[in-house]
Amino acid sequence: QVQLQESGPGLVKPSQTLSLTCTVSGGSISSGSYYWSWIRQPAGKGLEWIGRIYTSGSTNYNPSLKSRVTISVDTSKNQFSLKLSSVTAADTAVYYCAREDPDTVTYDYWGQGTLVTVSS
Amino acid sequence: QSALTQPASVSGSPGQSITISCTGTSSDVGGYNYVSWYQQHPGKAPKLMIYEVSNRPSGVSNRFSGSKSGNTASLTISGLQAEDEADYYCSSYTSSSTHVVFGGGTKLTVL
Numbered sequence: 040q041v042q043l044q045e046s047g048p049g050l051v052k053p054s055q056t057l058s059l060t061c062t063v064s065g066g067s068i069s070s071g072s073y074y075w076s077w078i079r080q081p082a083g084k085g086l087e088w089i090g091r092i093y094t095s096g097s098t099n100y101n102p103s104l105k106s107r108v109t110i111s112v113d114t115s116k117n118q119f120s121l122k123l124s125s126v127t128a129a130d131t132a133v134y135y136c137a138r139e140d141p142d143t144v145t146y147d148y149w150g151q152g153t154l155v156t157v158s159s
Numbered sequence: 160q161s162a163l164t165q166p167a168s169v170s171g172s173p174g175q176s177i178t179i180s181c182t183g184t185s186s187d188v189g190g191y192n193y194v195s196w197y198q199q200h201p202g203k204a205p206k207l208m209i210y211e212v213s214n215r216p217s218g219v220s221n222r223f224s225g226s227k228s229g230n231t232a233s234l235t236i237s238g239l240q241a242e243d244e245a246d247y248y249c250s251s252y253t254s255s256s257t258h259v260v261f262g263g264g265t266k267l268t269v270l
Contacts, residue, residue, distance in 0.1 A: 086197075086205070086248055086261040102256050135204055143211050144193040144252040144259060149204035 041065045043136050043150035051130075051157050057123040061136030061150055068117045069094045074139040075119045076146065077110060079132040087132075091139060092119055126157045162260035163188065163249055170268040176237040179265045181249030182230055187260055189230035193252035196225055196234045199264075200245045208247075209234060236267070244269040 047059035061075070068075065076091040090100035092110045100108045104123070112119040123130060133154050137146040164182040171177040181188065181196075188194055194212045197205035207216055209225040212232060222237045232251070236243055249262040 085263045086250075088257060088259050088261070091258070099258055101258075143195070143214075144250075145195045145207055145210040146197075146205070146250075147207055147216070149206075152204050 041138060041148045043138065043148055045134060045136050045150045045153040047153060047155070049154055049156060051126055051155060052159050053127055053157055054125055057121070057126050057130060057134075057155055057157070059121045059134055059136075059153065059155070061119050061121075063117045063119075063138075067114075068112065068119065069114050072141065074141055075110075075112065076137045076139045077121045078135045078137055078146070080135070080152075081129075081132040089121065089123075089134075128157050131155065131157045162253070162257070163251060163262035165247075165249060165262040165265045167263070168266045168268065170270055171239045172270045173239050173241065175239050176235060177239060177267065178236075179234045179247055179249075179267070181232040181234070181251075181262050183232075183251055183253075183260070184230055186255060187251040187253040188227065188232050190254065191252045192227070194225065194227060194232040195250045196223075196232075197248045197250065198243075198245045199248065205248060239269050241269050243267060 042064045044062045051057045074091040077089040092098045107124045109122040133152040135152045136150040138148040196209040199205045212227045213225040224235045246264045248264045253260045
């Protein structure tokens with residue numbers, strides 16, 4: 040059973056960079072043809088796709104965040120990471136990592152989510 | 160504003176059936192059969208309930224069903240149970256550069 044777990048600071052100051060890591064267990068991040076994604080959800084609001092990475096390193100980002108987002112993968116650690124720069128209060132949200140099956144465009148495994156608050 | 164439009168809330172009594180709609184455009188819902196539905200209980204991660212419009216993952220109750228007509232997809236839950244009370248989100252592949260779009264979510268209340 041694949042499991043994903045987000046980790047990183049829960050509080051980030053405005054203008055700084057938000058950094059999160061997702062650790063995958065129960066299977067190799069390199070096995071199969073999956074994308075590894077980040078999705079966020081502001082309190083009381085809907086889901087927003089941030090971006091995704093393939094184990095080859097190929098990435099796709101939401102155009103609304105593209106200038107500030109970097110997603111990377113470390114296959115040796117079975118992890119992938121998110122960096123979001125120049126954060127503001129609008130970036131306060133629960134951040135989820137998830138596995139995407141590109142054949143069906145579905146997110147079949149999710150992390151539990153981690154709340155990141157942007158505040159001074 | 161979310162790319163896909165869902166009603167903010169729906170409600171039903173135990174045993175009844177409800178339907179949640181998800182309206183998009185020909186660039187997403189109407190153009191592809193990659194519509195999914197997710198259930199989210201408070202404080203929990205979303206759970207995949209329906210994929211490719213009408214398919215159920217293993218372990219999902221057959222009380223959940225999906226369909227699509229034109230630019231609108233629908234999720235129907237029959238035989239409502241208390242544990243069905245949750246938020247439901249639709250998603251679709253989109254030909255735009257965002258790759259995938261979500262609905263704004265629908266809160267289901269079981270009366």
